[in-house]
Amino acid sequence: MAASSIFTVTACTSVNATTDTTPTAQMQKNHKDGMKKGEMRGPMSKLDLTATQQAQIKAIMQNKRGDRTADRAEHQAERAQMDQQIQALTNASTLNTAALNRLADQRAAKEKQRFIERVQTQHAIAQVLTAEQRAKMEQMKSERQEKGRKHSKDRKGHDKQHQGM
CATH class of the missing domain: 1.20.5 (Single alpha-helices involved in coiled-coils or other helix-helix interfaces)
Structure with missing residues (x-):
């Protein structure tokens, strides 16, 4: 009885293994055929952009991405420092509201800057359309x-x- 159940489990496992790999291979083929490097994705792909428009939008996005990449290490250090300050406030026996307000103002200023940059990028893209x-x-x-x-x-x-x- 034990031997037959081992064969059953082995047979089921091997059947599932062969059927499980087929959809994955098919999905990879569809994915490979679907997107070509450099094509517009998301909503932009539905706008019937000319080659010139695509190039202009790519340049805008690369410029935005380049700015973000260059400052990445600095931003990570700032976030780590802010996390340490928050942790210090949290662990203190009394809450230092002045320090808390300074941190809140710093965070609000960063969010404001991200908002401004996002709207500027959207505006630049809209001017191309x-x-x-x-x-x-x-x-x-x-x-x-x-x-x-x-x-x-x-x-x-x-x-x-x-x-x-």
């Missing part, structure tokens, strides 16, 4: 936001159902 492409981009943004609101509303209803249990 035609009026029709900007309208289509705005429509896709609205649809994405509505989808997010619907998901959030569905999620809240789901949570309420499970609270009573």
Whole structure:
């Protein structure tokens, strides 16, 4: 009896092994065929951009990415220092509200700078697009936001159902 169950387990395992690898290989083939290096992704891929527009947008994004990459080590050091300061505030016997306010102001300033840079990038990209492409981009943004609101509303209803249990 034990020998037959070992053969059954071995047979099932080998069947699953061969069937499990097939979808992965197929997915890799589809992925490989689907995206070519350098193609626009996300909403930009749906705007029928000209080659010139694609090149301009890539340059904008590379410039943004280059700025971020150059400052990465500095940002990591700043985050580590802020984490240490937060930890010191947390572990102190009394809360130093002046130091807490300074940290909050520093964090708010960083968030403000990120917001400004994001809007500047969006503006630069919008200047490359035609009026029709900007309208289509705005429509896709609205649809994405509505989808997010619907998901959030569905999620809240789901949570309420499970609270009573």
